[in-house]
Amino acid sequence: GAGVSQSPSNKVTEKGKDVELRCDPISGHTALYWYRQRLGQGLEFLIYFQGNSAPDKSGLPSDRFSAERTGESVSTLTIQRTQQEDSAVYLCASSRTSGGERQYFGPGTRLTVL
Amino acid sequence: GENVEQHPSTLSVQEGDSAVIKCTYSDSASNYFPWYKQELGKRPQLIIDIRSNVGEKKDQRIAVTLNKTAKHFSLHITETQPEDSAVYFCAASLPQGAQKLVFGQGTRLTINP
Numbered sequence: 001g002a003g004v005s006q007s008p009s010n011k012v013t014e015k016g017k018d019v020e021l022r023c024d025p026i027s028g029h030t031a032l033y034w035y036r037q038r039l040g041q042g043l044e045f046l047i048y049f050q051g052n053s054a055p056d057k058s059g060l061p062s063d064r065f066s067a068e069r070t071g072e073s074v075s076t077l078t079i080q081r082t083q084q085e086d087s088a089v090y091l092c093a094s095s096r097t098s099g100g101e102r103q104y105f106g107p108g109t110r111l112t113v114l
Numbered sequence: 115g116e117n118v119e120q121h122p123s124t125l126s127v128q129e130g131d132s133a134v135i136k137c138t139y140s141d142s143a144s145n146y147f148p149w150y151k152q153e154l155g156k157r158p159q160l161i162i163d164i165r166s167n168v169g170e171k172k173d174q175r176i177a178v179t180l181n182k183t184a185k186h187f188s189l190h191i192t193e194t195q196p197e198d199s200a201v202y203f204c205a206a207s208l209p210q211g212a213q214k215l216v217f218g219q220g221t222r223l224t225i226n227p
Contacts, residue, residue: 033214033215035215035217041219041220042120042203042217042218042219042220043158043203043205043215043217044217045214045215045216048214056214058214059214091157091158102148102160102163103148103160103215104160105150105157105158105159106157107156107157108157
């Protein structure tokens, strides 16, 4: 079936604006993860969903970041009052269940804050 | 929390030679260790993974070894080809209750023809 999809693929915004990033996981995958990848860096965990609950929000860098998930489907990551340091690729991954299952990544959203 | 260190940060090998990338982790409770390959501008692709009840796993030219006592694991690529050029990331995951992957900083592998 289809893999993980994300939209938009690219987003350019002005400092101070809010942005919303979307992730569609693989159908039937109950676990969903958001990661951030700065240019030339590794992947930094942001938040994890099991179903529509978020047991681990420990990676969210500030209260400007929030995320929601509808059931075992779409998730949105919202960044309020964007700052230049928020510029990065935001990657979403899903897995069949949680607990050491293989995670499959989407293509990412490249966010540029001017 | 878990911390993963990856070495080297860059690696250049001649086509046909072998490449080895090493990672160490800090939390002895970690039990799942995947490796991802990321080509420029593309998403990370899972290439091989190993669980803590296994010491070695092989898939064609790619193998991963795990030493739980020393808390390190390694990726081995044999008979390297130009299409193996990419950034490789190791990761570690704790068991139930903490599902996130903690990634190493990546190794840029270049295969010279």
